[in-house]
Amino acid sequence: MMNKLMMTAASAALLLMSGVAASADDPADDPAAAMALAQKNACLSCHGVDKKIVGPAYKDVAKKYAGDKGAKAHLVAKVKAGGKGVWGQIPMPPNPQVSNEDAEKIVSWILTLK
Numbered sequence: 001m002m003n004k005l006m007m008t009a010a011s012a013a014l015l016l017m018s019g020v021a022a023s024a025d026d027p028a029d030d031p032a033a034a035m036a037l038a039q040k041n042a043c044l045s046c047h048g049v050d051k052k053i054v055g056p057a058y059k060d061v062a063k064k065y066a067g068d069k070g071a072k073a074h075l076v077a078k079v080k081a082g083g084k085g086v087w088g089q090i091p092m093p094p095n096p097q098v099s100n101e102d103a104e105k106i107v108s109w110i111l112t113l114k
Contacts, residue, residue, distance in 0.1 A: 026108070031109055031112070033105075034105050034106055034108070034109030035049075035109070037102050037105055037106050038106050038109075040102075041095065041097075041098045041102060041106070043079075043106060046092070047061075049113065054090060055087060055090070055092055056087045058110045058113050059113045059114070061075070061110055061111075061113075062110055062111050062112070062113040062114065065111060066111075071107075071111060072104070072107055072108060072111060075107045075110070075111075076100065076103045076104055076107050078092065079095050079098055079103045079106070079107065080094065080095060080096060080098065080100075080103060081094050082094035082095070
């Protein structure tokens, strides 16, 4: 009985350490995957993680929306529909080709940046 319990605990620990048991849905668990989604969807053409390119740096976006409970939904809608005026007069074009799932993962990751 004790050996079986120890084997189960060891197996669970190995799974956690290998990342297999980690949630793939939480961008904080895999920021590289979220950044890859941002690259795949051309977000990094206009936004840098810590520097402004055409649009604001993602760290500035995270700072602006820190503590805002509606930020994720608001920013996902902005990704999809585009917008202008919040960060200057250069508009962000709409990105309807970005899936809702990808937009949510990218925005969740952005909001974790410090």
